[in-house]
Amino acid sequence: MAKTKTSFFCQNCGAESPKWVGKCGSCNEWNTYVEEVIQKAPKSATPFSSSNTQRAAKPHRLNEIEKYEERRIMLSDTELNRVLGGGVVPGSLVLFGGEPGIGKSTLLLQLAVREVGKKILYISGEESEQQISMRADRIGKSNENCFVLTETSMQNIFIQVEAVKPDILIIDSIQTLHSTNIESSPGSVSQIKECTAEFLRYAKESGTPVFLIGHITKEGSLAGPKVLEHMVDAVLVFEGDRNHVYRLVRSIKNRFGSTNELGIYEMNSSGLREVENPSEILITSTGERLSGISIASTIEGVRPMLIEIQALVSTAAYGTPQRSSTGFDLRRLNMLLAVLEKRCGFKLGAKDVFLNIAGGIKVNDPAIDLAVVCAIMSSNANIPIHPGICVSAELSLSGEIRAVNRTDQRIMEAEKMGFEQIIISKYNKGIKQADYAIKIHQVSKIEDAIRLIFG
Numbered sequence: 238m239a240k241t242k243t244s245f246f247c248q249n250c251g252a253e254s255p256k257w258v259g260k261c262g263s264c265n266e267w268n269t270y271v272e273e274v275i276q277k278a279p280k281s282a283t284p285f286s287s288s289n290t291q292r293a294a295k296p297h298r299l300n301e302i303e304k305y306e307e308r309r310i311m312l313s314d315t316e317l318n319r320v321l322g323g324g325v326v327p328g329s330l331v332l333f334g335g336e337p338g339i340g341k342s343t344l345l346l347q348l349a350v351r352e353v354g355k356k357i358l359y360i361s362g363e364e365s366e367q368q369i370s371m372r373a374d375r376i377g378k379s380n381e382n383c384f385v386l387t388e389t390s391m392q393n394i395f396i397q398v399e400a401v402k403p404d405i406l407i408i409d410s411i412q413t414l415h416s417t418n419i420e421s422s423p424g425s426v427s428q429i430k431e432c433t434a435e436f437l438r439y440a441k442e443s444g445t446p447v448f449l450i451g452h453i454t455k456e457g458s459l460a461g462p463k464v465l466e467h468m469v470d471a472v473l474v475f476e477g478d479r480n481h482v483y484r485l486v487r488s489i490k491n492r493f494g495s496t497n498e499l500g501i502y503e504m505n506s507s508g509l510r511e512v513e514n515p516s517e518i519l520i521t522s523t524g525e526r527l528s529g530i531s532i533a534s535t536i537e538g539v540r541p542m543l544i545e546i547q548a549l550v551s552t553a554a555y556g557t558p559q560r561s562s563t564g565f566d567l568r569r570l571n572m573l574l575a576v577l578e579k580r581c582g583f584k585l586g587a588k589d590v591f592l593n594i595a596g597g598i599k600v601n602d603p604a605i606d607l608a609v610v611c612a613i614m615s616s617n618a619n620i621p622i623h624p625g626i627c628v629s630a631e632l633s634l635s636g637e638i639r640a641v642n643r644t645d646q647r648i649m650e651a652e653k654m655g656f657e658q659i660i661i662s663k664y665n666k667g668i669k670q671a672d673y674a675i676k677i678h679q680v681s682k683i684e685d686a687i688r689l690i691f692g
Contacts, residue, residue: 245270246426251465273427274420307493310405310446313351316502316511317344319538320473320486322494325405328444329493330437332411332466334451335475340484340502340509341450344475345407347376347508348448349383356382358403362389362413362423376508389423391416391432395439403445408436410450411465433468466490477504481597483518484509498538516543516654519596526624529616533608534629534647534659535600541643541650543627545595546605548612553589564594565609566601573610573632580636581683585617604641606632607660610683611690620691625657628686636683640664648673660686 245254247270252263260267309324318324325331335341342364349357350373357380361369369385384401388394391414398406408414414432415423422428433449440447449469466472471491477484486500502509503518512518520532520543529548534541553559562570570592577583590613594600607630615622629647631639640662641647648668651659652675661668663681670677680686 243272243274245272248426251426251430271425273425310355312348313353314344314348314511315513316486316500317348319540320488320498320500321471322488322491322498325446326470326493327446328440329470330433330440330447330449330468331471331473332449332451332469333473333475334453336453338479339475339477340504341475342409343372343376344486344502344509345409345448345450346372349405349407350376350380351378352380352383352405354382355380355404356384356401357405357407358384358386358398358401359407359409360386360388360394361409362387363409375506389414391435395435398439406436406439406445406447408447408449410452411436412452429465430468433465437468476599478597483512483596483598485598495538499540515540516650519544519598520654521545521595526621528619528621529612531608531612531615531622532627532651532656533605534627534651535602535605536643536646537600537602541646543650543654543656544598544600544605546608546612547593547595548609548616549589549591550585550613550617551589553587558587559589559591561590562592564597564599565592565605569606570609572634573606574613576632576634576636576683577610577613581687583614583617585613588617602641603631604629604647606630607638607683607686611686614687614691618691622690623658625655626660626690627651627656627658628660630660630662630680630686632683638662638664638680638682638686640666644668648675648677651675660689 245257247261247263247266249266249269250261250264252261254270257270257272261269307326309326311324312318333341333345346359346369349359366385366387373379386397411429411432412424415428416431416435419427419431436447436449439445470493472489474487474489475484476487482504484502484504488496488498490496501512501515503512531546533544533546535544560567560571574585574590578585592609607628610632611622611628629641629644631641633639644661644665645668648659652673656675658676658678660678660680663679665679668677678689680689
């Protein structure tokens with residue numbers, strides 16, 4: 238009988254230590270080390286464990302490697318196809334993370350029941366078959382080749398996987414599974430690494446795409462060791478505010494596509510609806526002109542869209558001015574306020590400034606700088622901006638209006654949504670008024686933009 242061997246692992250970052258330590262030297266967290274068994278008497282291995290799979294690899298010259306076109310499996314969900322880079326690659330391992338209750342399980346169950354012509358195996362370690370069936374009924378559509386398994390043992394899971402031989406495998410969630418090869422509780426660092434490694438071997442050797450649902454910690458990062466994100470081929474994060482109906486899927490890692498893509502969904506009673514034109518839902522159409530609102534043309538991945546910037550400027554009631562931002566970087570907001578005060582002479586140091594991106598989304602595009610400044614000035618002067626004006630430009634510390642990339646797409650999106658004028662940087666090259674029906678204003682300084690908008 239093999240001797241039991243233990244080691245200590247950090248539950249926050251996965252660092253290993255031969256003895257218990259109070260502070261992790263890798264992530265500097267306190268009291269995160271727990272003892273786990275890393276070697277024990279051999280048990281029955283899973284069909285895709287390393288003990289059953291041994292291949293002798295040989296080195297090849299780079300120019301002798303056979304090249305072939307990458308084949309992708311197109312899913313019924315066009316937003317998920319976009320975020321994955323044009324469909325899911327056979328044999329890929331995709332980690333899907335998000336806060337509890339945000340809709341991760343609903344999205345992947347929706348994918349399972351709406352895929353026609355593909356055999357899907359949905360494995361749940363959190364819900365019963367009856368609960369999953371009730372959610373599937375609420376979604377509305379049914380795939381006769383969708384199989385559901387409620388199991389947490391890796392050994393039993395792979396027995397059923399061999400019997401079903403699915404085209405796509407969905408695991409909900411990786412933190413609930415456990416393997417008998419590791420003697421520690423489900424959700425521990427060792428169990429997560431071992432279970433993910435077994436699914437990785439299965440995906441690569443069978444060519445079956447595997448979707449793993451992962452939990453999010455209170456800090457907002459994926460639960461489990463950081464090495465988990467290195468093991469998988471793609472990491473998708475499901476974002477959204479529970480008080481809003483819109484959900485965003487972002488790619489923070491993708492070996493087979495861009496990480497700049499964005500998928501948008503609308504949560505309703507029958508599941509998640511794909512939003513093909515986000516500009517329509519992110520702009521409030523009240524018909525009434527209000528101060529403190531401006532429209533910016535931004536780009537997420539390859540998708541141009543218009544967003545609404547809302548600002549409120551008021552006299553500081555408690556002496557110390559407040560700066561609050563939702564969906565926009567607070568440090569960049571402070572920088573833009575400093576530029577307004579230094580370059581334009583507007584005294585905002587003694588006033589409260591609140592900023593919000595409508596729709597509950599987060600935007601990091603510097604092209605909305607000018608829109609943020611316009612919304613702040615509109616609220617400060619209590620002068621509404623003309624509803625037919627859209628802006629798209631970056632603001633430098635010197636007060637200069639800087640050019641942004643792919644301006645032609647931003648202009649075309651504003652024109653498509655019915656805007657009459659757009660303000661861009663004077664330094665954008667190749668923009669001709671004759672090519673567009675929308676009126677294009679090109680400015681070089683922040684003063685010129687403010688004068689053009691407010692007169």
